[in-house]
Amino acid sequence: MTTVDELLALGDDALIAAQRLAEWTTRAPELEEDVALANIALDLLGQARMLLSYAADLERAGLEGAGRDEDALAYLRGEREFRNAQLTELPRGDFADALVRMLFFAAYQRELYAELAAGPDERLAAIAGKASKEVAYHVDHAIMWTLRLGDGTDESHRRAQAAVDRLWPYTFELFEDRPHLREAWLAAVEPVLAEATLDRPEDGRFRPTGGRKGVHTEHMGYLLAEMQSLHRAHPGASW
Amino acid sequence: MYGNDIPEQPGHARLLDEVAAAERDLTGRGLGGDGTEGGADDYFGAVIAADGKIEPRDEMPEAYRKSLIRQIAQHAHSEIIGMQPEGNWISRAPSLKRKAILLAKVQDEAGHGLYLYAAAETLGVDRADLYEMLLDGRQKYSSIFNYPTLTWADVGAIGWLVDGAAIVNQVPLCRCSYGPYARAMIRVCKEESFHQRQGYEILHVLANGSPEQKAMAQDAIDRWWYPSLAMFGPPDTDSTHSAQSMAWKIKRFSNDELRQKFVDMTVQQAEVLGLSLPDPDLRLGEDGHWAYTQPDYDELFTVIKGDGPCNRQRIEHRRAAWEDGAWVREAATAYAKKREGATV
């Protein structure tokens, strides 16, 4: 059966990815893209809420008395208790970073949710089934931009390649619990990079890890400080 | 739709009914004529007199076209710049539900900006040129967005008061004489229906929360009330554009009429919240309208002229987004060209 920790890993990935993506609101290269990125951030936030609520319910079932809810999990856990992969917490970066990260992350989520949707846990399967349709669109959007940035101008190519090189090492962590998914992920990502005239990086020895055990990059603390500040300033308040 | 667990907001349904009526009139009109078939000499004047709609390629006086471009563009700029003060709280929204609502709301404002830029473009102007005029200050946006959002309650106050005032302004524009603008406004007003409600709900929760939360809500209302009244523009006696706009049926009510309508709606809504409006002289007149203290129009002009607390910050933010995005837009264009070349 699914564990609280597994649900937290899934939910935290979606939550932290949404938090970062939402930073693009009012900052996108065109208004149409502002709307598109907000849509994707809203999808991720919706996934996070369903997954964290499930984690909270599961946790409560093993407890006496009142447990935590989605907000307690999002706002009142410390950095060491977050289970997201480090890829999701890296700083916003430029537009190439955002879209290459989306490609890597959404392609992973697509494989993951497809598997969970067919799994034995009914509640999780229902969440994954709904999310599958969303992430398919995220993958589409990311592919569209990866092609345009990679095969656009010299500058966009340079920036896209830099983003691919920077983010590639962080993709290994995504598959630590489910190594078998990486093959399908590579089969989806590699042709996109090739068509975008981008080099697929070597699988080097730098493979940052630790997110699933609460070991994060130095960027994570600032993300949480900002996200949680208001909620924590008013203990017990309703909003 | 987000959250309905809030008290009924007096006056709200009535405004939405007006939007629906404007839409019915618009779609109904298409079947009949507008009384101007057969090419009257003064085609434009005849359409306006018959309360018809002017469409993009109709003949129209240059002054009408210029005036519309200015108004629609400035309206579009307001939607886009208006994303910033509220966007300031997306990362810190105090619950995941509020974060989702706020993100969707700010996203809607981007959509409103897009609909309006599209309406302006039907008049033969380019969106990029309008951006340029926003950035170099030749065109303005609503001064309300030059005030800072200091606390979470400001998000509530903006939704309730600023979106509320915007709706009062915009509902009559659903019947504006220029077709594309009227249609864009119908679309916008329908989407606005949740904006004011979510703001009102935020304040309602705060007003019924801890003493700190209630104080936060009152403080926000104290700061946003007069700037919201100023959104309707200078008093009719000083308004330079009003008379001509009314003759052209772009505008249907005067600044002061709309401001009065807003005050009349809002006083009662504040009572329901259990919060006060910062005007000791508010009182109900025998004519059924509330007497109120006018906003400080000198302050309004100071802000319009560029010296409000956030004018420079708002434009710099917009400029940075536009300039940082240049290489991305160029990449998409270059890619499209390559593909075109490949398939031909």
Place this chain on the structure above:
Amino acid sequence: MSWPLWEVFVRPRRGLNHQHVGSLHAADAEQALRNARDLYTRREEGVSIWVVPATAISASSPEERDAFFAPAADKIYRHPTFYEVPEGAEHI
């Protein structure tokens, strides 16, 4: 620099024609379709979308008096001097 303009048509539901709903900017058709989905069907307003380059549309309606569109074709509105710096009135 900016992207070209596209006109967007949405079929609100099965059994109805596509209707013009507005326009947007995109570098190519693929991007225009995606942007149209995000912008004009955010609230599930449609089941099918068409996008057409604005330059590909020819108009024939008698009410549309093309002669009067000539100034736009000459792009006089693209010149900054065409516009007045606005006075005080604010209408959001």
